[in-house]
Amino acid sequence: MMPTSYTTCNNNNSQATIIYVSYEGCCYEVRIRSDSDARILDILYGLQRALCIPQHEMMLCFGQQRIDCHQFCSLRSLGIPEGSTLNLYRCS
Numbered sequence: 001m002m003p004t005s006y007t008t009c010n011n012n013n014s015q016a017t018i019i020y021v022s023y024e025g026c027c028y029e030v031r032i033r034s035d036s037d038a039r040i041l042d043i044l045y046g047l048q049r050a051l052c053i054p055q056h057e058m059m060l061c062f063g064q065q066r067i068d069c070h071q072f073c074s075l076r077s078l079g080i081p082e083g084s085t086l087n088l089y090r091c092s
Helices: 040-051
Strands: 008-011 014-023 026-033 058-062 086-090
Touching (some): 014 040, 026 040, 040 058, 040 086
């Protein structure tokens, strides 16, 4: 699995946080454009659009810790360091 990392890119006066998420053996890049740190909710919205999975069926984890229940927290506020791995699971 590819590690999750986030970096802030400043292109055309807009900032983007880049997240890599592992799901069913594939790794997906999610770019969140924001003036502040990317929230878990922003990541879930990006994954919902890209993978066509309803949000209520998503479970986003950092190691053994479920983090999608902290939707309004940012990665940094949850203490998720750069180079970590986020895993997405589908709960039906």
